Amino acid sequence: MTTNTTLPATPTRRALWRRVRLGAVAKYAWVTWAYLFLLAPMAVVLGSSLDGTTAYSGVVFPPQELTLKWYRQIPASHYEALGLSLALGLSVALGACLLGIPAALGVVRGRLPGKSLFLAFFRAPMQIPAVVSGVAFLQLYYVFGDATGLFLNATFVGLYLGHLFVATPYVIGTVVSVLQRFNLRLEEAALSMGASRWSTFRRVTLPTIMPGVHAGALYAFMVSFSDVPIAMFLTAPGFLTYPVELFFGIETDFNPSVLASASLVILFSLGLLLLVQRVIGLDAVVHSRG
Amino acid sequence: MNTRWDYLLIPSFVISFLLLAASQITFLQGSLYTDLGLGRLATSASAANYATLLNDEFYVNALLLTIRVSAIATACTLLMGFPVAYVIARMRSRWAMLMLAGVVVSSFVTIVIKVYGIIVIFSADGGLNKLMMALGLLDRPYTIIGNQTGVVIGLMQFTMGFGVLLLYSVVRTIPVSLEEAATVHGASRIRVFWRVILPLSLPGVIVGALMIFNMCMGAFTSAALLGGGRVFTLPVLIQRAVIIETKYGMGAALAAVLLVSVILINLISVFLLKRLRAARLVIA
Numbered sequence: 001m002t003t004n005t006t007l008p009a010t011p012t013r014r015a016l017w018r019r020v021r022l023g024a025v026a027k028y029a030w031v032t033w034a035y036l037f038l039l040a041p042m043a044v045v046l047g048s049s050l051d052g053t054t055a056y057s058g059v060v061f062p063p064q065e066l067t068l069k070w071y072r073q074i075p076a077s078h079y080e081a082l083g084l085s086l087a088l089g090l091s092v093a094l095g096a097c098l099l100g101i102p103a104a105l106g107v108v109r110g111r112l113p114g115k116s117l118f119l120a121f122f123r124a125p126m127q128i129p130a131v132v133s134g135v136a137f138l139q140l141y142y143v144f145g146d147a148t149g150l151f152l153n154a155t156f157v158g159l160y161l162g163h164l165f166v167a168t169p170y171v172i173g174t175v176v177s178v179l180q181r182f183n184l185r186l187e188e189a190a191l192s193m194g195a196s197r198w199s200t201f202r203r204v205t206l207p208t209i210m211p212g213v214h215a216g217a218l219y220a221f222m223v224s225f226s227d228v229p230i231a232m233f234l235t236a237p238g239f240l241t242y243p244v245e246l247f248f249g250i251e252t253d254f255n256p257s258v259l260a261s262a263s264l265v266i267l268f269s270l271g272l273l274l275l276v277q278r279v280i281g282l283d284a285v286v287h288s289r290g
Numbered sequence: 291m292n293t294r295w296d297y298l299l300i301p302s303f304v305i306s307f308l309l310l311a312a313s314q315i316t317f318l319q320g321s322l323y324t325d326l327g328l329g330r331l332a333t334s335a336s337a338a339n340y341a342t343l344l345n346d347e348f349y350v351n352a353l354l355l356t357i358r359v360s361a362i363a364t365a366c367t368l369l370m371g372f373p374v375a376y377v378i379a380r381m382r383s384r385w386a387m388l389m390l391a392g393v394v395v396s397s398f399v400t401i402v403i404k405v406y407g408i409i410v411i412f413s414a415d416g417g418l419n420k421l422m423m424a425l426g427l428l429d430r431p432y433t434i435i436g437n438q439t440g441v442v443i444g445l446m447q448f449t450m451g452f453g454v455l456l457l458y459s460v461v462r463t464i465p466v467s468l469e470e471a472a473t474v475h476g477a478s479r480i481r482v483f484w485r486v487i488l489p490l491s492l493p494g495v496i497v498g499a500l501m502i503f504n505m506c507m508g509a510f511t512s513a514a515l516l517g518g519g520r521v522f523t524l525p526v527l528i529q530r531a532v533i534i535e536t537k538y539g540m541g542a543a544l545a546a547v548l549l550v551s552v553i554l555i556n557l558i559s560v561f562l563l564k565r566l567r568a569a570r571l572v573i574a
Contacts, residue, residue: 045407129549131548135541140312
């Protein structure tokens, strides 16, 4: 770069101020618009679930007359589906951690050749389109069932394996990214001061990778809890996860009580977010994204 | 003490490998058997499903439509999301946390719930149409439900929260001091953006774009619910073939075509990114 002997001409203060202000206004207008786009659908669902005049033909927003009656009319099938989704999400998060933490430690700490190849392998499920994973697991269960007589489609185990497949890479990603920033000296210090290997792992290594584990577990839970394309193929009538139940609800009966149960899920997500912020901090979750 | 870390890898690797290999191999194998109706499959393998697919304009158009809709949604998400991510990343007040929370909530809530919201907002007798007609901006209701615009908006709702979080972590890797240095030397904001922010964030943005694109290619909720049965993307056709028509062979063949196209597009993008790096158009 050539050195400038003369500084660029300074614009007059007013012109500068006008330019800065115009740019800032444009920027904030854009951000406001993006947030409106991002949050409006959820706000509308929350709002119209409270509307007493809501008829079956169409949903009214903003609400004309406040009521909680739709919340009392949430069908039992929605609660069952929510229960299944919660149980599935929690166990998938746990399983993804059990698979993902050792994998991340092995890849980052081990002395295997071709580390990046292993990482690429573990990330593969993220590259496969979700709908393909759904079809693939359904086919696998048919073939497996034909061979052994044990059909896993529309069972908890079958659904669990499908979700575990797509959720584990999230835990591996977040733990790997925390491990790569980890200071090895901390472990060396603990070992040299006489701590055993197990105690070093439990007292030094594990606490430091915990933010990554939390974030990964949260992602794994959310992936399972909000998934449609995989659960669509691995569930059956009477055994539906919540998003799939809602998916069919749109096509068959557009009932305001659906909006009420959807609102409960939005409120649950907000509650989960508050809990995350209190316990591990939102920063930890966002920063350890793999 | 180093060798023991390697052993940790084994159980996870074996389970992941089994899940990956078993599911992918069985479905690819399944795609070789033609459907005889009522879920029965032919006894001998052939490439007949693929021949039907590739000779039928309907399926080829569906593939092109899927790629187009996903690419448009990815571009719109990046365009809309980048300024948001930038503003949050450079914010020094407590508001940043709140704004981040809004994004995280959006990425938590399942797309089906958001689709309900979109239907309420954009339906012919919905709030937006009433507002626009009251203001005299529209003289008859305009709806996005049942056309490609609706599908793109649905896909954007699906990826936006995730995309902003991704771009946020990309922007956080660019030190503010670089921007300040450019500004001190007389660069305008626009110039700072083109010469500092964009080149430095481009590799991360491209990687993020591919992830968002992959998400769009595998999603059928938006297309199935907002397409109103008129927008046939490949995922919608796969779901119909397998669940409604019980044509497992055809469904598997369609899924294989989708998988191969996604892998090819990813490989080409990675190759192009390497070329860009070699030409020093991108710093990374």
